[in-house]
Amino acid sequence: MQAELLRDDQSRSPEERPRPERSRSDCPVLLSQRLVLRAPHEEDIDALAHLANNANIATMVSRMPHPYTAKDAADFVRRAKVGEIGKCVYAITRMENGEFMGCCGLEPQEDGKTLEMGYWLGERYWNNGYTTEAAHALIDMAFRTRDIEQIDARCRVTNIASRRVIQKCGFQLQGSGMVGSLALGGMVPVEWYRLDRKTWVSLRSWGDTR
Numbered sequence: 001m002q003a004e005l006l007r008d009d010q011s012r013s014p015e016e017r018p019r020p021e022r023s024r025s026d027c028p029v030l031l032s033q034r035l036v037l038r039a040p041h042e043e044d045i046d047a048l049a050h051l052a053n054n055a056n057i058a059t060m061v062s063r064m065p066h067p068y069t070a071k072d073a074a075d076f077v078r079r080a081k082v083g084e085i086g087k088c089v090y091a092i093t094r095m096e097n098g099e100f101m102g103c104c105g106l107e108p109q110e111d112g113k114t115l116e117m118g119y120w121l122g123e124r125y126w127n128n129g130y131t132t133e134a135a136h137a138l139i140d141m142a143f144r145t146r147d148i149e150q151i152d153a154r155c156r157v158t159n160i161a162s163r164r165v166i167q168k169c170g171f172q173l174q175g176s177g178m179v180g181s182l183a184l185g186g187m188v189p190v191e192w193y194r195l196d197r198k199t200w201v202s203l204r205s206w207g208d209t210r
Contacts, residue, residue, distance in 0.1 A: 027088035028145070030137040035130065037090040037137055040077045040103065044091050047100040049073040051122035058183035060159045061120050066183035080105075088141075092121065092134045101125045104134050106142055106151075113149040115142055119165075131165050139169060143200050150196040154179065157189045170203040171195045 030037035040048070049070040052058070058066035065072060080089040086107035093100055102121035109116060117138060121131045142151055153171055155162035171193035178187040 027090070028141065030090065030141055031095070032133050032137045034095055035101075035133055035137065036093045036095050036098070037104065037134060038093065040080045040089060040091040042074075042077060044100045045070060045073045045077060048076065048091075048103075051100070051102065051124075052120070054123055055183065056123055057120050059181065060156055060162065061118070061183075062179050062188075063182050064120070086118070087115070088138075090134075090138065092119075092130065101130060102134075104138055106138065109152070113147075114152055115146065115148055115150075116152045116154070117142075118153075126161065131161075132168050135165055135169050139195065139200065140204070143197055148197070150194050151200075153193045153195075154190045155193075157191055163191065166193045169195060170199050172199070 027039070049068060049072065052064060052073065053066070053068040055066055058064040058068060076085070079085050086105040089105035090103065091100055092102045092104055102119065102125065104117070104119035106115045106117055108114075117135065119131055119135060119138075121134075139151060142148060151171075152174075153166045153169075155166060157176070172195070174192045174194050176189060176191050179190050180186070181188045
């Protein structure tokens with residue numbers, strides 16, 4: 001599923017479109033078949049705090065505390081606005097009614113050619129393909145609008161659902177390692193995956209991989 005981006009430029013293939021450097025404030029709203037990805041705002045705080053206050057989510061996301069309070073949610077929205085959390089941070093919302101469902105984002109890496117993708121979805125929305133749909137939109141935007149070579153993603157080795165999302169988006173396993181978990185207060189084992197531009201171009205008809 002491809003996001004509806006750069007409508008006046010759709011006649012050209014993704015690899016031919018210009019990929020200018022963009023600031024955090026220039027991250028475009030992304031549309032997919034069922035979702036709207038847009039910047040988090042204050043009206044999301046209550047829903048964000050409610051959905052994120054879930055150990056099944058927090059223990060799978062390295063930087064999410066648990067318990068997760070309304071203060072944590074308000075701080076997240078503030079930091080997202082000023083670009084302290086990654087390059088582009090999105091609220092995942094349902095297109096039909098604007099319902100807040102979770103978050104996703106991209107964080108630049110030190111080499112300047114790699115972004116790391118992260119995401120989480122409220123438990124009530126699991127097993128409906130929403131995370132994969134949001135990831136497809138985010139990946140398409142990143143390769144079309146950034147001068148990058150690859151996107152990385154990590155998941156806990158026990159997170160089968162997240163691994164499936166990553167694999168369905170075309171990422172390939174690179175290795176394993178340990179990362180800190182704020183909710184668990186220690187290190188946890190993770191798998192590291194990568195999607196390069198060449199692979200993305202060959203798989204950009206996302207409907208074939210869903």
